[in-house]
Amino acid sequence: MSVERTLHHFPLDPASRQVRLALGEKRLPFVEVQVRYWEGPTEFLKLNPSGLPPVLIETKHQRTTVIAENRAILEHIEEQEPEPALLGREPGERAEARRLLQWFDRKFDNEVNGFLLHEKMEKRLLRLGAPDLSSLRRGRDALRQHMDYIEGLLNTRDWLAGRRMSLADFAAAAHLSVIDYFGDVPWKDFPATKTWYMKLKSRPAFRPILADRWPGLAPVAHYDDLDF
Incomplete structure (x- = not known):
């Protein structure tokens, strides 16, 4: 019997995008429900008390399972649908993929998104006024440091965690991709990273990401261009 999946997500949320990419790569169909999580909708809070997307609801044999938070969802998907393997096939690569997942969801999110996305997206959604220029500079400086790190990995590896594409690449x-939506990624200064991103953008799982739009927040012109 097939599994019915419903993903509650916000299109410009990096955590939600990781889950969408994993589901797409494994060709697992799902229904999308977009959540205005910053408004604290009661029904969504019942699904995840943190109030943050994503939340995946699965129904099989009339039994429903609710999985909240992206890491829990990604691990669940990998356990339930092991092929294609997205955590690597060797212990070393699986460990490296998990380390990089943590890197992006904690360190990158804090040092880059905490400034750039807060100023350019969250303030707009919450109506908190104009972006603070010093915070934008701080976020862009941190982004370049992270891009240096990614570039170094890709100069010695085929993919971020090793020889095969993994959840680390999706993270x-x-x-x-959300930073790029607002035009802040300095691709021309990081050629290996740009080539890697172009390969990912060309995958079928990435097409829905490139089609994302949110009212009042238009992407830069090259956002959905595969040959940027």
Whole structure:
């Protein structure tokens, strides 16, 4: 019997994008429900008390399972649908993929998104006024440091965690894609990272990401261009 999946997400949320990419890569169909999580909708809070997307609801044999938060969802998907393997096939690569997942969801999110996305997106959604220029500079400086790190990995590896594409690549691409939506990624200064991102953008799983739009927040012109 097939599994019915419903993903509650916000299109410009990096955590939500990671799950969408994983589901797409494994060709698992799902229904999307977009959540205005900053408004604290009661029904969504019942699904995840943190109030943050994503939340995946699965129904099989009339039994429903609710999985909240992206890491829990990604691990669940990998356990339930092991092929294609997205955590690597060797212990070393699986460990490295998990380390990089943590890197982007904690360090990158805090040092880059906490400034750039807060100023350019969250303030707009919450109606908190104009972006603070010093915070934008701080976020852009941190982004370049992270891009240096990614560039170094890709100069010695085929993919971020090793020889095969993994959830680490999806995590990095999910975060960078939202930053790129607002035009802040300095691609020309990081050729290996740009080539890696172009490969990911060309995958079928990435097409829905490139089609994302949010009212009042238009993407830069090159956002959905595969040959940027």
